[in-house]
Amino acid sequence: MIPTKTKFDLKLGMATREAFGKALVEAGRRNKDVVVCDADLSKSTYTSLFHHEFPDRFFSCGIAEANMVAIAAGFAYAGKIPVAASFSCFVVNKGFEQLRVTVAYPKLNVKIVGTHSGISIGEDGPSQMSVEETALACSLPGFVVLSPADEVSTTALVHAAIDHVGPVFIRTGRMKAPVIYPAEQKFEIGKAVELIDGSDVTVIATGLLVAEAIRAQEALEAEGISVRVIDFHTVKPLDRETITRAAAETGAIVVAEEHLIDGGLGVRVAQAVAETHPCVMEFVGLHDTYAESGSPEQLLDKYGLISRDVIAAVHRALARKK
Protein backbone atom coordinates (compact mmCIF):
# COMPACT_ATOMS: atom_id res chain seq x y z
CA MET A 1 0.00 0.00 0.00
CA ILE A 2 1.16 3.50 -0.74
CA PRO A 3 1.47 5.58 2.45
CA THR A 4 -1.83 7.37 3.04
CA LYS A 5 -0.33 10.79 3.14
CA THR A 6 1.46 10.59 -0.21
CA LYS A 7 0.65 13.70 -2.16
CA PHE A 8 -0.24 12.81 -5.73
CA ASP A 9 0.98 15.55 -8.02
CA LEU A 10 -0.55 13.73 -11.04
CA LYS A 11 2.01 15.14 -13.42
CA LEU A 12 1.24 14.17 -17.03
CA GLY A 13 3.35 11.25 -18.17
CA MET A 14 3.33 9.03 -21.22
CA ALA A 15 0.13 7.73 -22.73
CA THR A 16 -0.41 4.15 -21.60
CA ARG A 17 -0.16 3.06 -25.27
CA GLU A 18 3.33 4.55 -25.47
CA ALA A 19 4.37 2.91 -22.21
CA PHE A 20 3.10 -0.36 -23.70
CA GLY A 21 5.19 0.10 -26.85
CA LYS A 22 8.34 0.79 -24.84
CA ALA A 23 7.75 -2.08 -22.43
CA LEU A 24 7.17 -4.38 -25.40
CA VAL A 25 10.65 -3.63 -26.73
CA GLU A 26 12.10 -4.47 -23.32
CA ALA A 27 10.04 -7.67 -23.25
CA GLY A 28 11.44 -8.51 -26.69
CA ARG A 29 14.97 -8.12 -25.36
CA ARG A 30 14.28 -10.33 -22.36
CA ASN A 31 12.43 -13.05 -24.21
CA LYS A 32 13.17 -14.03 -27.79
CA ASP A 33 9.87 -15.89 -28.06
CA VAL A 34 7.91 -12.63 -28.04
CA VAL A 35 6.50 -11.91 -31.52
CA VAL A 36 4.32 -8.95 -32.46
CA CYS A 37 1.43 -8.63 -34.92
CA ASP A 38 -0.09 -5.33 -35.94
CA ALA A 39 -2.91 -4.27 -38.28
CA ASP A 40 -1.73 -1.06 -39.99
CA LEU A 41 -1.69 0.96 -36.79
CA SER A 42 1.86 0.40 -35.57
CA LYS A 43 2.54 4.12 -35.42
CA SER A 44 -0.51 4.60 -33.20
CA THR A 45 -0.05 1.50 -31.03
CA TYR A 46 3.72 2.10 -30.70
CA THR A 47 4.47 -1.45 -31.85
CA SER A 48 6.57 0.41 -34.44
CA LEU A 49 9.26 0.56 -31.73
CA PHE A 50 9.35 -3.24 -31.57
CA HIS A 51 9.29 -3.41 -35.37
CA HIS A 52 12.33 -1.14 -35.49
CA GLU A 53 14.38 -3.22 -33.07
CA PHE A 54 13.17 -6.70 -34.01
CA PRO A 55 12.07 -6.60 -37.67
CA ASP A 56 12.21 -10.41 -37.90
CA ARG A 57 9.75 -10.83 -35.06
CA PHE A 58 7.25 -8.22 -36.25
CA PHE A 59 4.44 -9.28 -38.57
CA SER A 60 2.43 -6.76 -40.53
CA CYS A 61 -1.08 -8.16 -40.94
CA GLY A 62 -2.62 -5.36 -42.95
CA ILE A 63 -6.04 -3.98 -42.02
CA ALA A 64 -7.41 -7.40 -41.10
CA GLU A 65 -7.87 -7.75 -37.36
CA ALA A 66 -9.80 -11.03 -37.32
CA ASN A 67 -7.07 -12.70 -39.32
CA MET A 68 -4.43 -11.15 -37.07
CA VAL A 69 -5.96 -12.68 -33.95
CA ALA A 70 -6.00 -16.15 -35.52
CA ILE A 71 -2.42 -15.73 -36.80
CA ALA A 72 -1.42 -14.91 -33.23
CA ALA A 73 -3.20 -18.07 -32.08
CA GLY A 74 -1.10 -20.06 -34.55
CA PHE A 75 2.07 -18.57 -33.09
CA ALA A 76 0.90 -19.51 -29.60
CA TYR A 77 0.19 -23.12 -30.61
CA ALA A 78 3.79 -23.24 -31.83
CA GLY A 79 5.18 -22.01 -28.51
CA LYS A 80 5.70 -18.32 -29.27
CA ILE A 81 4.34 -15.50 -27.14
CA PRO A 82 2.37 -13.42 -29.64
CA VAL A 83 1.27 -9.87 -28.88
CA ALA A 84 -1.39 -8.59 -31.29
CA ALA A 85 -2.22 -4.89 -31.15
CA SER A 86 -4.66 -2.45 -32.71
CA PHE A 87 -7.24 0.04 -31.52
CA SER A 88 -9.29 -1.73 -28.80
CA CYS A 89 -12.51 -1.50 -30.78
CA PHE A 90 -11.07 -3.10 -33.91
CA VAL A 91 -9.02 -5.89 -32.40
CA VAL A 92 -11.70 -6.99 -29.92
CA ASN A 93 -14.84 -6.36 -31.94
CA LYS A 94 -13.61 -7.49 -35.36
CA GLY A 95 -11.64 -10.33 -33.83
CA PHE A 96 -14.21 -11.44 -31.28
CA GLU A 97 -15.18 -14.74 -32.87
CA GLN A 98 -11.48 -15.56 -33.27
CA LEU A 99 -10.82 -14.53 -29.67
CA ARG A 100 -13.65 -16.77 -28.52
CA VAL A 101 -13.15 -19.99 -30.42
CA THR A 102 -9.55 -19.78 -31.55
CA VAL A 103 -7.89 -18.18 -28.50
CA ALA A 104 -10.03 -18.44 -25.35
CA TYR A 105 -11.51 -21.88 -25.92
CA PRO A 106 -8.11 -23.63 -26.18
CA LYS A 107 -6.78 -21.12 -23.59
CA LEU A 108 -3.86 -20.08 -25.77
CA ASN A 109 -1.00 -17.90 -24.60
CA VAL A 110 -2.01 -14.89 -26.72
CA LYS A 111 -1.66 -11.27 -25.58
CA ILE A 112 -4.09 -8.79 -27.10
CA VAL A 113 -3.38 -5.11 -26.62
CA GLY A 114 -5.98 -2.48 -27.42
CA THR A 115 -5.00 1.16 -27.67
CA HIS A 116 -7.27 4.22 -28.07
CA SER A 117 -9.76 2.84 -25.57
CA GLY A 118 -12.68 4.85 -24.26
CA ILE A 119 -14.01 8.17 -25.49
CA SER A 120 -10.87 10.18 -24.68
CA ILE A 121 -9.58 9.60 -28.22
CA GLY A 122 -11.65 12.70 -28.99
CA GLU A 123 -12.11 14.00 -32.52
CA ASP A 124 -12.22 10.72 -34.47
CA GLY A 125 -15.60 9.97 -32.93
CA PRO A 126 -17.55 6.85 -31.92
CA SER A 127 -16.51 4.55 -34.76
CA GLN A 128 -13.00 4.49 -33.29
CA MET A 129 -14.01 4.71 -29.61
CA SER A 130 -13.94 1.49 -27.69
CA VAL A 131 -16.55 1.53 -24.93
CA GLU A 132 -17.63 -2.11 -24.82
CA GLU A 133 -14.45 -4.15 -25.19
CA THR A 134 -13.91 -4.71 -21.46
CA ALA A 135 -17.33 -6.37 -21.24
CA LEU A 136 -16.50 -8.49 -24.28
CA ALA A 137 -13.02 -9.43 -23.08
CA CYS A 138 -14.28 -10.28 -19.58
CA SER A 139 -16.92 -12.55 -21.09
CA LEU A 140 -14.19 -14.82 -22.48
CA PRO A 141 -13.49 -17.67 -20.04
CA GLY A 142 -9.88 -17.78 -18.86
CA PHE A 143 -8.95 -14.31 -20.11
CA VAL A 144 -7.05 -11.91 -17.88
CA VAL A 145 -8.20 -8.33 -18.48
CA LEU A 146 -5.89 -5.46 -17.49
CA SER A 147 -6.66 -1.75 -17.51
CA PRO A 148 -3.66 0.23 -16.28
CA ALA A 149 -3.94 3.86 -15.26
CA ASP A 150 -0.46 5.25 -15.92
CA GLU A 151 2.91 4.56 -17.49
CA VAL A 152 4.37 2.86 -14.41
CA SER A 153 1.55 0.37 -14.01
CA THR A 154 1.37 -0.22 -17.77
CA THR A 155 5.05 -1.09 -17.96
CA ALA A 156 4.86 -3.48 -15.03
CA LEU A 157 1.66 -5.10 -16.26
CA VAL A 158 2.96 -5.63 -19.79
CA HIS A 159 5.81 -7.66 -18.30
CA ALA A 160 3.40 -9.47 -15.99
CA ALA A 161 1.19 -10.28 -18.97
CA ILE A 162 4.11 -11.72 -20.93
CA ASP A 163 5.11 -13.84 -17.91
CA HIS A 164 1.54 -15.02 -17.33
CA VAL A 165 0.75 -18.20 -19.25
CA GLY A 166 -2.67 -17.77 -20.86
CA PRO A 167 -4.71 -15.23 -22.78
CA VAL A 168 -4.51 -11.58 -21.68
CA PHE A 169 -6.18 -8.40 -22.91
CA ILE A 170 -4.60 -5.06 -22.00
CA ARG A 171 -6.62 -1.88 -22.41
CA THR A 172 -4.60 1.29 -23.04
CA GLY A 173 -5.44 4.86 -23.95
CA ARG A 174 -4.45 7.50 -26.46
CA MET A 175 -3.99 10.53 -24.20
CA LYS A 176 -1.02 11.31 -22.00
CA ALA A 177 -1.95 9.97 -18.58
CA PRO A 178 -1.16 11.48 -15.16
CA VAL A 179 1.58 9.56 -13.34
CA ILE A 180 0.20 7.94 -10.21
CA TYR A 181 2.89 5.56 -9.07
CA PRO A 182 6.53 5.82 -8.07
CA ALA A 183 8.76 3.98 -10.55
CA GLU A 184 9.54 1.20 -8.05
CA GLN A 185 5.88 0.30 -7.35
CA LYS A 186 5.19 -3.43 -7.64
CA PHE A 187 2.07 -4.81 -9.32
CA GLU A 188 0.52 -8.22 -9.35
CA ILE A 189 -2.17 -9.40 -11.75
CA GLY A 190 -5.43 -9.70 -9.82
CA LYS A 191 -4.29 -7.62 -6.84
CA ALA A 192 -5.82 -4.15 -6.68
CA VAL A 193 -3.78 -1.26 -5.29
CA GLU A 194 -5.23 0.70 -2.39
CA LEU A 195 -3.98 4.21 -3.13
CA ILE A 196 -5.62 6.14 -0.30
CA ASP A 197 -7.19 4.78 2.86
CA GLY A 198 -10.60 6.05 3.94
CA SER A 199 -13.58 5.01 6.01
CA ASP A 200 -16.80 6.70 4.75
CA VAL A 201 -16.89 5.46 1.18
CA THR A 202 -14.69 3.61 -1.34
CA VAL A 203 -14.03 4.69 -4.89
CA ILE A 204 -12.93 1.83 -7.11
CA ALA A 205 -11.55 3.15 -10.38
CA THR A 206 -9.68 1.90 -13.41
CA GLY A 207 -7.74 3.48 -16.29
CA LEU A 208 -8.03 7.24 -16.70
CA LEU A 209 -10.63 7.43 -13.93
CA VAL A 210 -8.08 6.55 -11.26
CA ALA A 211 -6.60 10.05 -11.47
CA GLU A 212 -10.11 11.53 -11.39
CA ALA A 213 -10.87 9.49 -8.28
CA ILE A 214 -7.75 10.87 -6.60
CA ARG A 215 -8.82 14.42 -7.50
CA ALA A 216 -12.29 13.70 -6.14
CA GLN A 217 -10.83 12.35 -2.91
CA GLU A 218 -8.85 15.56 -2.39
CA ALA A 219 -11.99 17.68 -2.80
CA LEU A 220 -14.08 15.40 -0.60
CA GLU A 221 -11.47 15.35 2.14
CA ALA A 222 -11.89 19.13 2.34
CA GLU A 223 -15.60 18.50 2.97
CA GLY A 224 -14.69 16.15 5.78
CA ILE A 225 -15.53 12.98 3.88
CA SER A 226 -13.04 10.15 4.24
CA VAL A 227 -12.64 8.36 0.88
CA ARG A 228 -10.77 5.17 0.17
CA VAL A 229 -9.40 5.06 -3.39
CA ILE A 230 -8.49 1.77 -5.04
CA ASP A 231 -6.95 1.22 -8.47
CA PHE A 232 -8.40 -1.86 -10.13
CA HIS A 233 -5.77 -2.31 -12.82
CA THR A 234 -7.02 -5.89 -13.15
CA VAL A 235 -10.67 -6.13 -14.15
CA LYS A 236 -10.50 -9.91 -14.41
CA PRO A 237 -9.78 -11.88 -12.29
CA LEU A 238 -11.45 -9.57 -9.83
CA ASP A 239 -9.79 -8.88 -6.47
CA ARG A 240 -12.83 -9.93 -4.43
CA GLU A 241 -11.01 -9.80 -1.13
CA THR A 242 -10.27 -6.09 -1.51
CA ILE A 243 -13.87 -5.45 -2.60
CA THR A 244 -15.33 -7.35 0.34
CA ARG A 245 -13.12 -5.47 2.77
CA ALA A 246 -14.09 -2.12 1.26
CA ALA A 247 -17.77 -3.02 1.45
CA ALA A 248 -17.48 -4.12 5.05
CA GLU A 249 -15.30 -1.26 6.25
CA THR A 250 -16.79 1.70 4.34
CA GLY A 251 -20.34 0.54 3.58
CA ALA A 252 -20.54 2.36 0.26
CA ILE A 253 -18.76 1.83 -3.04
CA VAL A 254 -18.55 4.01 -6.16
CA VAL A 255 -17.07 2.46 -9.29
CA ALA A 256 -15.65 4.73 -12.00
CA GLU A 257 -14.53 3.71 -15.49
CA GLU A 258 -14.28 5.04 -19.05
CA HIS A 259 -16.51 2.32 -20.46
CA LEU A 260 -20.18 1.52 -20.81
CA ILE A 261 -21.62 0.82 -17.38
CA ASP A 262 -23.31 -2.26 -18.85
CA GLY A 263 -20.84 -5.09 -18.57
CA GLY A 264 -18.02 -2.98 -17.21
CA LEU A 265 -15.96 -3.10 -14.03
CA GLY A 266 -18.86 -1.66 -12.02
CA VAL A 267 -21.26 -4.52 -12.63
CA ARG A 268 -18.50 -7.01 -11.96
CA VAL A 269 -17.77 -5.34 -8.63
CA ALA A 270 -21.51 -5.23 -7.89
CA GLN A 271 -21.73 -8.97 -8.39
CA ALA A 272 -18.92 -9.53 -5.90
CA VAL A 273 -20.55 -7.12 -3.45
CA ALA A 274 -23.92 -8.84 -3.80
CA GLU A 275 -22.33 -12.22 -3.18
CA THR A 276 -20.19 -11.21 -0.22
CA HIS A 277 -21.17 -8.06 1.65
CA PRO A 278 -24.07 -6.10 0.11
CA CYS A 279 -23.69 -2.32 0.45
CA VAL A 280 -24.74 0.89 -1.28
CA MET A 281 -23.22 1.33 -4.76
CA GLU A 282 -23.09 4.06 -7.40
CA PHE A 283 -21.58 4.00 -10.89
CA VAL A 284 -19.64 6.47 -13.00
CA GLY A 285 -19.35 5.49 -16.65
CA LEU A 286 -21.15 5.77 -19.98
CA HIS A 287 -24.90 5.37 -19.68
CA ASP A 288 -26.04 3.25 -22.63
CA THR A 289 -24.79 5.67 -25.26
CA TYR A 290 -22.15 6.32 -27.87
CA ALA A 291 -20.29 9.59 -27.67
CA GLU A 292 -19.39 11.97 -30.54
CA SER A 293 -16.52 14.06 -31.88
CA GLY A 294 -14.95 16.71 -29.68
CA SER A 295 -11.79 17.31 -27.70
CA PRO A 296 -11.04 14.62 -25.11
CA GLU A 297 -11.57 17.14 -22.29
CA GLN A 298 -14.94 18.27 -23.68
CA LEU A 299 -16.12 14.70 -24.09
CA LEU A 300 -15.04 13.52 -20.64
CA ASP A 301 -16.88 16.54 -19.26
CA LYS A 302 -20.02 16.12 -21.36
CA TYR A 303 -20.31 12.37 -20.79
CA GLY A 304 -19.71 12.63 -17.06
CA LEU A 305 -16.30 11.06 -16.59
CA ILE A 306 -14.41 13.60 -14.51
CA SER A 307 -13.78 14.12 -10.79
CA ARG A 308 -16.98 16.21 -10.54
CA ASP A 309 -18.96 13.11 -11.46
CA VAL A 310 -17.10 10.94 -8.98
CA ILE A 311 -17.83 13.53 -6.29
CA ALA A 312 -21.53 13.58 -7.18
CA ALA A 313 -21.66 9.78 -7.07
CA VAL A 314 -20.02 9.78 -3.65
CA HIS A 315 -22.64 12.24 -2.38
CA ARG A 316 -25.43 10.05 -3.77
CA ALA A 317 -23.92 6.98 -2.17
CA LEU A 318 -23.52 8.67 1.22
CA ALA A 319 -27.10 9.98 1.10
CA ARG A 320 -28.35 6.45 0.50
CA LYS A 321 -26.05 4.93 3.07
CA LYS A 322 -27.81 6.69 5.98
Place this chain on the structure above:
Amino acid sequence: MPGPISHSKIEPDSFTPFRRCSSSASCKIEVPMMQKKTVPEMQVIAKRMRREIIEMIGAAKSGHPGGSLSAVELVVTLYFNEMRHDPANPKWADRDRFILSKGHAAPVLYAAMAESGYTPLDQLNTLRKLGSIYQGHPDVRFIPSLEASTGSLGEGVSLALGMALAARLNASPSRTYVMLGDGEIQEGQVWESAMFGAFHKVDNVVAIVDYNGIQLDGFVKDIMEVKPLADKWRAFGWHAIEINGHDIPAIQAAFQEAAGTKGVPTAIIAHTIKGKGVSFMENNPKFHGTAPTPDEVKLALQELQ
Protein backbone atom coordinates in the same frame (compact mmCIF):
# COMPACT_ATOMS: atom_id res chain seq x y z
CA MET B 1 -14.09 30.71 -38.23
CA PRO B 2 -17.57 29.83 -37.01
CA GLY B 3 -17.86 28.34 -33.55
CA PRO B 4 -19.54 25.07 -32.71
CA ILE B 5 -23.06 25.04 -34.06
CA SER B 6 -26.11 23.89 -32.26
CA HIS B 7 -28.10 21.06 -33.69
CA SER B 8 -30.80 18.74 -32.62
CA LYS B 9 -29.27 15.35 -32.30
CA ILE B 10 -31.24 12.71 -34.10
CA GLU B 11 -31.43 9.46 -32.24
CA PRO B 12 -30.56 6.47 -34.39
CA ASP B 13 -33.89 4.85 -33.60
CA SER B 14 -35.95 7.68 -35.03
CA PHE B 15 -34.00 7.54 -38.26
CA THR B 16 -35.47 5.55 -41.12
CA PRO B 17 -32.95 5.17 -43.88
CA PHE B 18 -35.52 3.57 -46.14
CA ARG B 19 -38.87 5.27 -46.23
CA ARG B 20 -40.71 3.20 -48.79
CA CYS B 21 -43.18 5.04 -50.98
CA SER B 22 -46.62 4.72 -49.43
CA SER B 23 -48.14 4.16 -52.84
CA SER B 24 -46.43 2.91 -55.97
CA ALA B 25 -47.79 5.99 -57.75
CA SER B 26 -45.75 8.36 -55.59
CA CYS B 27 -42.65 6.42 -56.63
CA LYS B 28 -43.21 7.47 -60.19
CA ILE B 29 -43.36 11.17 -59.36
CA GLU B 30 -40.68 13.04 -61.27
CA VAL B 31 -38.29 14.41 -58.72
CA PRO B 32 -36.22 17.39 -59.77
CA MET B 33 -32.69 16.10 -59.69
CA MET B 34 -29.33 17.75 -59.46
CA GLN B 35 -28.51 19.26 -62.79
CA LYS B 36 -25.63 17.43 -64.42
CA LYS B 37 -22.46 19.47 -64.54
CA THR B 38 -20.02 19.57 -67.43
CA VAL B 39 -16.45 18.37 -67.14
CA PRO B 40 -14.98 21.90 -66.86
CA GLU B 41 -17.60 22.78 -64.25
CA MET B 42 -16.73 19.67 -62.27
CA GLN B 43 -13.04 20.54 -62.46
CA VAL B 44 -13.83 23.90 -60.89
CA ILE B 45 -15.87 22.24 -58.13
CA ALA B 46 -13.08 19.72 -57.59
CA LYS B 47 -10.56 22.47 -56.98
CA ARG B 48 -12.93 24.25 -54.61
CA MET B 49 -13.52 21.01 -52.71
CA ARG B 50 -9.78 20.50 -52.35
CA ARG B 51 -9.56 23.93 -50.77
CA GLU B 52 -12.44 23.14 -48.44
CA ILE B 53 -10.82 19.85 -47.44
CA ILE B 54 -7.54 21.58 -46.58
CA GLU B 55 -9.29 24.38 -44.71
CA MET B 56 -11.56 22.16 -42.66
CA ILE B 57 -8.84 19.70 -41.65
CA GLY B 58 -6.52 22.61 -40.92
CA ALA B 59 -9.17 24.19 -38.69
CA ALA B 60 -9.87 20.88 -36.95
CA LYS B 61 -6.14 20.30 -36.39
CA SER B 62 -6.75 16.61 -37.01
CA GLY B 63 -8.14 14.43 -39.76
CA HIS B 64 -7.18 12.61 -42.94
CA PRO B 65 -6.20 14.84 -45.87
CA GLY B 66 -4.44 12.28 -48.12
CA GLY B 67 -7.32 9.92 -48.77
CA SER B 68 -9.77 12.81 -49.01
CA LEU B 69 -7.77 14.52 -51.75
CA SER B 70 -7.20 11.32 -53.74
CA ALA B 71 -10.96 10.75 -54.01
CA VAL B 72 -12.05 14.24 -55.09
CA GLU B 73 -12.66 13.62 -58.82
CA LEU B 74 -14.43 10.33 -58.14
CA VAL B 75 -16.76 11.90 -55.59
CA VAL B 76 -17.35 15.03 -57.70
CA THR B 77 -18.31 12.94 -60.70
CA LEU B 78 -20.72 10.92 -58.59
CA TYR B 79 -22.45 13.89 -56.98
CA PHE B 80 -22.46 16.27 -59.95
CA ASN B 81 -22.91 14.01 -62.94
CA GLU B 82 -23.52 10.35 -62.32
CA MET B 83 -25.90 9.89 -59.41
CA ARG B 84 -29.62 10.56 -59.56
CA HIS B 85 -30.24 12.38 -56.33
CA ASP B 86 -31.99 15.45 -55.02
CA PRO B 87 -30.62 17.48 -52.12
CA ALA B 88 -34.08 19.03 -51.66
CA ASN B 89 -35.52 15.57 -51.18
CA PRO B 90 -32.76 13.51 -49.61
CA LYS B 91 -35.02 10.61 -48.67
CA TRP B 92 -36.42 10.15 -52.19
CA ALA B 93 -36.76 6.34 -52.27
CA ASP B 94 -35.47 5.86 -55.80
CA ARG B 95 -32.34 7.96 -55.42
CA ASP B 96 -28.90 6.58 -56.14
CA ARG B 97 -26.83 6.09 -53.05
CA PHE B 98 -23.20 6.63 -52.12
CA ILE B 99 -21.46 5.00 -49.16
CA LEU B 100 -18.03 6.15 -48.11
CA SER B 101 -16.75 2.88 -46.72
CA LYS B 102 -13.36 4.51 -46.05
CA GLY B 103 -15.11 6.79 -43.56
CA HIS B 104 -11.93 8.56 -42.47
CA ALA B 105 -12.09 10.45 -45.79
CA ALA B 106 -15.24 12.17 -44.47
CA PRO B 107 -13.98 15.64 -45.51
CA VAL B 108 -14.32 14.83 -49.23
CA LEU B 109 -17.87 13.61 -48.64
CA TYR B 110 -18.76 16.61 -46.48
CA ALA B 111 -17.40 18.98 -49.14
CA ALA B 112 -19.44 17.25 -51.85
CA MET B 113 -22.61 17.22 -49.76
CA ALA B 114 -22.20 20.86 -48.82
CA GLU B 115 -21.45 21.84 -52.43
CA SER B 116 -24.57 19.92 -53.48
CA GLY B 117 -26.73 21.71 -50.92
CA TYR B 118 -27.36 18.92 -48.42
CA THR B 119 -25.51 20.57 -45.57
CA PRO B 120 -24.27 24.10 -44.76
CA LEU B 121 -21.08 25.13 -46.55
CA ASP B 122 -20.29 27.78 -43.96
CA GLN B 123 -20.04 25.21 -41.18
CA LEU B 124 -17.46 22.93 -42.82
CA ASN B 125 -14.78 24.43 -40.63
CA THR B 126 -16.53 23.14 -37.51
CA LEU B 127 -15.31 19.66 -38.55
CA ARG B 128 -14.57 17.38 -35.58
CA LYS B 129 -15.59 19.98 -32.99
CA LEU B 130 -18.05 19.22 -30.22
CA GLY B 131 -21.57 19.78 -31.52
CA SER B 132 -20.63 19.92 -35.21
CA ILE B 133 -22.74 17.96 -37.69
CA TYR B 134 -19.40 17.29 -39.40
CA GLN B 135 -18.25 14.50 -37.10
CA GLY B 136 -14.82 12.89 -37.38
CA HIS B 137 -16.33 10.03 -39.36
CA PRO B 138 -19.72 10.11 -41.18
CA ASP B 139 -22.49 9.81 -38.61
CA VAL B 140 -26.14 9.51 -39.64
CA ARG B 141 -27.21 10.71 -36.19
CA PHE B 142 -25.87 14.13 -37.12
CA ILE B 143 -26.47 14.19 -40.90
CA PRO B 144 -29.59 12.18 -41.72
CA SER B 145 -29.03 12.64 -45.45
CA LEU B 146 -25.89 10.51 -45.19
CA GLU B 147 -26.52 6.98 -46.45
CA ALA B 148 -24.53 5.27 -43.68
CA SER B 149 -22.36 5.78 -40.63
CA THR B 150 -18.92 4.43 -41.39
CA GLY B 151 -15.45 4.42 -39.87
CA SER B 152 -14.67 0.80 -39.15
CA LEU B 153 -13.06 -0.29 -42.39
CA GLY B 154 -14.27 -3.21 -44.46
CA GLU B 155 -18.03 -2.98 -44.05
CA GLY B 156 -19.25 -0.71 -46.84
CA VAL B 157 -19.62 -3.20 -49.68
CA SER B 158 -21.87 -5.36 -47.51
CA LEU B 159 -24.01 -2.32 -46.71
CA ALA B 160 -24.18 -1.38 -50.39
CA LEU B 161 -25.22 -4.88 -51.40
CA GLY B 162 -28.03 -4.86 -48.83
CA MET B 163 -29.27 -1.50 -50.09
CA ALA B 164 -29.01 -2.60 -53.71
CA LEU B 165 -30.89 -5.84 -53.12
CA ALA B 166 -33.61 -3.86 -51.36
CA ALA B 167 -33.83 -1.67 -54.45
CA ARG B 168 -34.11 -4.79 -56.61
CA LEU B 169 -36.93 -6.14 -54.41
CA ASN B 170 -38.68 -2.78 -54.66
CA ALA B 171 -38.24 -2.71 -58.46
CA SER B 172 -36.44 0.58 -57.96
CA PRO B 173 -33.93 1.89 -60.49
CA SER B 174 -31.71 3.01 -57.60
CA ARG B 175 -28.01 2.23 -57.98
CA THR B 176 -25.56 2.10 -55.09
CA TYR B 177 -21.96 3.24 -55.19
CA VAL B 178 -19.44 2.42 -52.49
CA MET B 179 -15.89 3.70 -52.14
CA LEU B 180 -13.14 1.65 -50.53
CA GLY B 181 -9.51 2.30 -49.73
CA ASP B 182 -6.80 0.06 -51.12
CA GLY B 183 -5.67 -0.67 -47.57
CA GLU B 184 -9.25 -1.28 -46.54
CA ILE B 185 -9.62 -4.18 -48.96
CA GLN B 186 -7.24 -6.16 -46.75
CA GLU B 187 -10.27 -6.73 -44.52
CA GLY B 188 -11.69 -10.21 -45.01
CA GLN B 189 -15.27 -8.93 -45.01
CA VAL B 190 -14.58 -7.13 -48.29
CA TRP B 191 -13.99 -10.47 -49.99
CA GLU B 192 -16.91 -12.14 -48.28
CA SER B 193 -19.11 -9.36 -49.63
CA ALA B 194 -17.43 -9.63 -53.04
CA MET B 195 -18.41 -13.29 -53.25
CA PHE B 196 -21.93 -12.44 -52.14
CA GLY B 197 -22.32 -9.68 -54.72
CA ALA B 198 -21.34 -11.89 -57.62
CA PHE B 199 -23.36 -14.87 -56.39
CA HIS B 200 -26.50 -12.76 -56.06
CA LYS B 201 -25.80 -10.96 -59.36
CA VAL B 202 -26.12 -7.53 -57.75
CA ASP B 203 -25.51 -5.53 -60.89
CA ASN B 204 -26.84 -2.29 -59.41
CA VAL B 205 -23.76 -1.96 -57.19
CA VAL B 206 -20.51 -0.27 -58.14
CA ALA B 207 -17.50 -0.61 -55.84
CA ILE B 208 -14.82 2.02 -56.38
CA VAL B 209 -11.36 1.30 -55.00
CA ASP B 210 -9.33 4.44 -54.38
CA TYR B 211 -6.03 2.82 -55.41
CA ASN B 212 -3.62 5.41 -54.01
CA GLY B 213 -0.95 2.95 -52.87
CA ILE B 214 -0.76 4.26 -49.32
CA GLN B 215 -2.43 3.25 -46.07
CA LEU B 216 -1.91 4.38 -42.47
CA ASP B 217 1.50 2.97 -41.59
CA GLY B 218 3.04 3.48 -45.04
CA PHE B 219 2.92 2.18 -48.60
CA VAL B 220 0.45 -0.64 -49.27
CA LYS B 221 3.21 -2.72 -50.88
CA ASP B 222 5.11 -2.66 -47.57
CA ILE B 223 2.16 -3.28 -45.23
CA MET B 224 0.21 -5.93 -47.17
CA GLU B 225 0.38 -5.99 -50.95
CA VAL B 226 -3.00 -6.11 -52.68
CA LYS B 227 -1.83 -6.66 -56.27
CA PRO B 228 -3.11 -7.75 -58.74
CA LEU B 229 -6.16 -5.80 -57.79
CA ALA B 230 -8.38 -5.93 -60.89
CA ASP B 231 -7.67 -9.65 -61.27
CA LYS B 232 -8.75 -10.26 -57.68
CA TRP B 233 -12.15 -8.68 -58.30
CA ARG B 234 -12.47 -10.59 -61.57
CA ALA B 235 -11.65 -13.84 -59.79
CA PHE B 236 -14.47 -13.04 -57.37
CA GLY B 237 -16.87 -12.68 -60.29
CA TRP B 238 -17.01 -8.92 -60.67
CA HIS B 239 -16.64 -6.90 -63.81
CA ALA B 240 -13.48 -4.83 -63.21
CA ILE B 241 -12.50 -1.59 -64.90
CA GLU B 242 -9.16 0.15 -64.36
CA ILE B 243 -8.99 3.89 -64.82
CA ASN B 244 -7.08 7.02 -63.86
CA GLY B 245 -9.15 8.21 -60.91
CA HIS B 246 -8.36 11.86 -61.52
CA ASP B 247 -9.58 11.84 -65.14
CA ILE B 248 -13.24 12.89 -65.01
CA PRO B 249 -14.18 11.75 -68.54
CA ALA B 250 -12.58 8.37 -67.81
CA ILE B 251 -14.58 8.16 -64.59
CA GLN B 252 -17.79 8.98 -66.48
CA ALA B 253 -17.02 6.33 -69.07
CA ALA B 254 -16.40 3.75 -66.34
CA PHE B 255 -19.75 4.54 -64.68
CA GLN B 256 -21.42 4.19 -68.06
CA GLU B 257 -19.76 0.84 -68.64
CA ALA B 258 -20.87 -0.25 -65.16
CA ALA B 259 -24.47 0.76 -65.89
CA GLY B 260 -24.38 -1.33 -69.07
CA THR B 261 -22.97 -4.37 -67.28
CA LYS B 262 -25.74 -6.82 -66.46
CA GLY B 263 -25.73 -9.86 -64.21
CA VAL B 264 -22.56 -9.02 -62.26
CA PRO B 265 -21.50 -6.13 -60.03
CA THR B 266 -18.77 -3.77 -61.19
CA ALA B 267 -15.55 -2.78 -59.46
CA ILE B 268 -13.76 0.34 -60.64
CA ILE B 269 -10.07 0.28 -59.79
CA ALA B 270 -9.24 3.97 -59.75
CA HIS B 271 -5.52 4.68 -59.83
CA THR B 272 -5.06 7.84 -57.81
CA ILE B 273 -2.43 9.87 -56.04
CA LYS B 274 -2.81 10.18 -52.28
CA GLY B 275 -2.78 13.87 -51.35
CA LYS B 276 -3.48 14.83 -54.99
CA GLY B 277 -3.33 18.57 -55.70
CA VAL B 278 -1.00 19.62 -52.89
CA SER B 279 2.64 19.03 -53.84
CA PHE B 280 3.96 18.26 -50.38
CA MET B 281 1.09 15.92 -49.59
CA GLU B 282 1.22 13.95 -52.85
CA ASN B 283 2.42 10.38 -52.33
CA ASN B 284 3.46 11.27 -48.80
CA PRO B 285 2.31 8.71 -46.20
CA LYS B 286 2.67 11.36 -43.48
CA PHE B 287 -0.48 13.07 -44.72
CA HIS B 288 -2.67 10.02 -44.38
CA GLY B 289 -3.77 11.15 -40.96
CA THR B 290 -1.90 14.35 -40.14
CA ALA B 291 -3.51 17.77 -40.40
CA PRO B 292 -1.60 20.54 -42.15
CA THR B 293 -0.15 23.24 -39.89
CA PRO B 294 -1.41 26.81 -40.43
CA ASP B 295 1.65 27.49 -42.62
CA GLU B 296 1.04 24.33 -44.61
CA VAL B 297 -2.61 25.32 -45.05
CA LYS B 298 -1.50 28.64 -46.55
CA LEU B 299 0.94 26.95 -48.90
CA ALA B 300 -1.63 24.37 -49.96
CA LEU B 301 -4.28 27.02 -50.64
CA GLN B 302 -1.80 28.95 -52.80
CA GLU B 303 -1.21 25.82 -54.86
CA LEU B 304 -4.97 25.33 -55.18
CA GLN B 305 -5.68 28.81 -56.56
